[in-house]
Amino acid sequence: MSQNKREIEATGPDVEAAVEAGLAKLGVSRSDVIIEVVDEGSKGLLGIGSRDAVVRLTSMALPPTPPARPSTPKPVKPAQPAKPKPVERPQPIVDEAEAAPEYDEVSEQDVVPELIRELLDKMGIEATVTTSQTELDDLTDKRLMVVEINGDDLGALIGPRGETLNAIQYVTRLMAGHKMRRRADFVIDVQGYRQRREQALSRMAERMAKKVAARHRPMTLEPMPPNERRIIHMTLRNDDEVYTESTGEGKRRKVRILPKT
Amino acid sequence: MKELVEFIVKSLVDNPDQVVVSEIDGHSSTIYELSVAQPDMGRVIGKGGRVINSIRAIVQVAAAKQGQRVSLEIIED
Numbered sequence: 296m297s298q299n300k301r302e303i304e305a306t307g308p309d310v311e312a313a314v315e316a317g318l319a320k321l322g323v324s325r326s327d328v329i330i331e332v333v334d335e336g337s338k339g340l341l342g343i344g345s346r347d348a349v350v351r352l353t354s355m356a357l358p359p360t361p362p363a364r365p366s367t368p369k370p371v372k373p374a375q376p377a378k379p380k381p382v383e384r385p386q387p388i389v390d391e392a393e394a395a396p397e398y399d400e401v402s403e404q405d406v407v408p409e410l411i412r413e414l415l416d417k418m419g420i421e422a423t424v425t426t427s428q429t430e431l432d433d434l435t436d437k438r439l440m441v442v443e444i445n446g447d448d449l450g451a452l453i454g455p456r457g458e459t460l461n462a463i464q465y466v467t468r469l470m471a472g473h474k475m476r477r478r479a480d481f482v483i484d485v486q487g488y489r490q491r492r493e494q495a496l497s498r499m500a501e502r503m504a505k506k507v508a509a510r511h512r513p514m515t516l517e518p519m520p521p522n523e524r525r526i527i528h529m530t531l532r533n534d535d536e537v538y539t540e541s542t543g544e545g546k547r548r549k550v551r552i553l554p555k556t
Numbered sequence: 557m558k559e560l561v562e563f564i565v566k567s568l569v570d571n572p573d574q575v576v577v578s579e580i581d582g583h584s585s586t587i588y589e590l591s592v593a594q595p596d597m598g599r600v601i602g603k604g605g606r607v608i609n610s611i612r613a614i615v616q617v618a619a620a621k622q623g624q625r626v627s628l629e630i631i632e633d
Contacts, residue, residue: 458613
């Protein structure tokens with residue numbers, strides 16, 4: 296078993312994310328690896344002074360299903376590179392599912408809605424849970440699953456400045472990630488809160504940008520969580536007259552809008 | 557409430573069978589004491605207590621709904 300020692304390097308926006316990414320790649324859990332931080336990275340958004348964190352993970356355990364083991368007792372189809380070639384009778388859906396490693400089969404869709412329904416039920420909250428996909432993100436080129444929670448009087452689930460919502464999202468991501476044995480990526484929204492907030496922030500960013508450009512003087516916005524700062528940076532990233540940066544640490548981190556000239 | 561804490565914590569740890577939640581009723585509030593297997597401790601607490609604080613936030617919402625006051629503490633042995 297110990298011959299199966301594998302070592303990989305993984306990167307992510309912070310150490311935690313890098314570790315998660317590495318664990319997902321190895322398909323093992325945290326207790327099975329030795330984590331070594333190569334580079335802690337530095338914060339900053341959208342490449343403004345940011346550096347990804349790098350970690351080295353040494354796995355001591357056998358992954359649930361080794362990526363390419365030729366001698367599995369499932370000789371239905373020898374590993375042949377026939378995937379791109381459509382065979383006469385296409386039955387690829389079943390084949391692909393079988394060929395995929397075990398830990399990749401579970402998707403967010405399989406795990407997350409049920410998990411959130413159960414959580415709300417245990418919290419004594421009556422609400423409906425539906426899912427959708429985000430638009431294709433033009434930076435990451437990905438779609439995310441959005442879990443929408445709707446019902447009466449759900450303000451408590453959002454909390455001041457969305458703090459409770461963020462806590463619920465954080466914990467349920469971990470819970471789902473543990474179940475899926477890889478990082479779970481999804482967004483939770485309650486009563487369209489995030490969407491409304493995003494629109495409000497974009498409008499505010501544009502208003503502020505106009506002021507900055509007109510006065511030729513930088514402005515600093517109130518402290519915001521990372522996802523909200525990102526909305527400001529994204530909104531103004533192609534602006535001709537201003538650019539943005541984040542300053543401050545932790546909860547006090549704020550976006551500054553500065554004139555380009 | 558106890559069930560809620562157990563559900564969350566058991567979904568986060570590698571040793572769900574070692575998750576124990578005990579309920580201590582006080583006159584004004586209820587304390588939930590949580591203990592987990594030593595190797596799972598970090599997972600439940602999180603960096604800077606982020607995980608346990610998020611769990612607390614969830615439990616508070618549920619408690620407020622029932623007009624209860626609760627606190628959640630991790631027991632280290």
